[in-house]
Amino acid sequence: MSSQVVKTTEELVRPILEEKNLELVDIEYVKEGKNWFLRVFIDKEGGIDITECGEVSEQLSEKLDDVDPIQEAYFLEVSSPGVERPIKTVEDFAKSINKNVYVKLFEPINGEKAYEGILVNFSNNVATIEYKVKTRKHQVEIPFEKIAKARLAVTL
Structure with missing residues (x-):
């Protein structure tokens, strides 16, 4: 279930990021306490700002609402990976x-x-x-x- 949410989210967010010349760093769908979080980490050369995170969040939220891949309530967070950015690929x-x-x-x-x-x-x-x-x-x-x-x- 969790891996399907991540896969669907990646398919939805990639075109948004490509249009803005941003890079997808990571996606995680995790339960913390009783709440679910869908976290999308994005970046670009020189770093990313809160405005860019907000724009991606709005566009991704609309697409997620249309496709509706997640049954339970969740919080969507779009942010920078921070200075200790994961190295995955x-x-x-x-x-x-x-x-x-x-x-x-x-x-x-x-x-x-x-x-x-x-x-x-x-x-x-x-x-x-x-x-x-x-x-x-x-x-x-x-x-x-x-x-x-x-x-x-x-x-x-």
Whole structure:
């Protein structure tokens, strides 16, 4: 049910975003407490503003009302993914080279299930991350299919 809502929402929102030169980052349909939330995360080079989120929300809301893919009451939220934006696709990884990333794995590599560091390369579906242990730099190569979750990471 949840995956069908996400799929339908993606089909409805893509033309809206293409018209505005915006990028679809992620869609989630989740229950929190007793409320359902349909969240659509959008972005563009240089960031997105609240006006653009509002316009997409209005247009998407109209299309969702017409198609009516969701039986229960829900809240629609259209927003920026924020500074810790998810990295989901091969294209996202290619765009994230030289940025600080956090990667969680399905299974350990070198005894670790998570790495945070600079994505120094992404080629042949392998992410190379440079990370520090105390003052020493190390690199790990992580095949794309072993990545459970990834996002940009804020450094303080």
